Amino acid sequence: MRLPVASNAAVRTFLIADIRGYSRFTEEHGDEAAAKLVAKFSELVRESVELRGGTLIEIRGDEALAVFDSARQAMRAAMDLQKQFAEETEADPDLPLRVGIGIDSGEAISLEDGSFRGAALNTAARLSALARGGEVIVSEGTSHLAGRLPGVRYVDRGRVHLKGIADPVRLIHVVPEEEQTQPWILMFFGRPKGLGWRVGFAVVLIAAATAAAVVYLTSGDKGERSSAATESQAATSEAPVADVMALIPTTLRKSCVVQPVADAGAVETAVCGPPTTGETRFSPDRWQVSIYPDEVAMNKAYEAERRRQEIALDQGKCSALSWGGEGPWAHGPDKPGGRRLCYFDDDDAVIVWTHGRFQQPSHRDILGIAREGGSDHARLAAWWAVQHHLIGKIE
DSSP states (O other), X not given: OOOOOOTTEEEEEEEEEEETTHHHHHHHHOHXXXXXXXXXXXXXXXXXXXXXXXXXXXXXXXXXXXXXXXXXXXXXXXXXXHHHHHHHHHHOTTSOOOEEEEEEEEEEEEOXXXXXXXXXXXXXXXXXXXXXXXXXXEXXXXXXXXXXXXXXXXXXXXXXXXXXXXXXXXXXXXXXTTOXXXXXXXXXXXXXXXXXXHHHHHHHHHHHHHSOOOEEOSSSSTTEEOHHHHHHHHHHSOOOOSOGGGGSOTTTGGGEEEOSSOOTTOSXXXXXXXXXXXXXXXXXXXXXXXXXXXXXXXXXXXXXXHHHTTOOTXXXXXXXXXXXXXXXXXXXXXXXXXXXXXXXXXXXXXXXXXXXXXXXXXXXXXXXXXXXXXXXXXXHHHHHHHHTTTTTBOO
């Protein structure tokens, strides 16, 4: 016997937009400023959704939910919104609209009260939670429905496990076609301070390509040594391992995928999500490892990020009690490791570290980046304290 099919079930595309750092903004600037921020956000979302033929279902404080009959129009609306959010933030930095957008498509049932029920709603919410300020992340199904869009480029981030969803979901980062940045710039580092997103991308790329090759040791005056010595060491050292997955402990690698395109200057990059069944009980929300051809290239990438975050050398701490600073780390007494820096980005705690062959021949020249939501630096510090000794080591 065939079951009746709901007449109001159809394939729809859901867009969820969420203001990043809203709770912290409210704490720092007060309810009145937060209300102005939400009002600006609501106005822009309503206009863009309606312009692209969508329906705004609900705005709940710092989050908006919209539905579209067309996946293409939903993605166009998202791109319009991110452009407007960036322009408004540049015009009025006191009301920063750093918004993450997630989109998924699927069959959903419309209810009498105007709401919807369907798995696509849940997936869109998870994708929105993963998106950084300025990002649009869509599911693989939505990108297939939309097809090729002029002026838009899809960046494959690989598959991740999302809470409440049984099967891994492939993440697609949607960016303007002229944008040539690597996926990690937004995924892990967020938006540059005090700059519009177009200028910010250029600054990061230029910094990565032209930053001085400053290399650090764990002792001596500021821990610096000459780039000439570094280049000599790199030229005579063993060639880098091309398999980045081999440098990730087996207890962590199940949630990791190799990016189709490595980070700028890197040989290979793997991006990892939350832990899957059978892995260690905790991993950060997002983290990655990049192999570099030598210590010079590795330190260029690290130095570019340190300068971009305006973090002074050898100041502050990265611990469960104090978060914010830069300095060396060591495997133990007389066992140098590399450098690390940490900071807060909106509601996320972020740590960036190096691990080079010069300090430990059993390791490779890698740069690691990890991000944990909810400003939970204590949790991230506990994970890093153990895993950074193992990540980058040839098993």
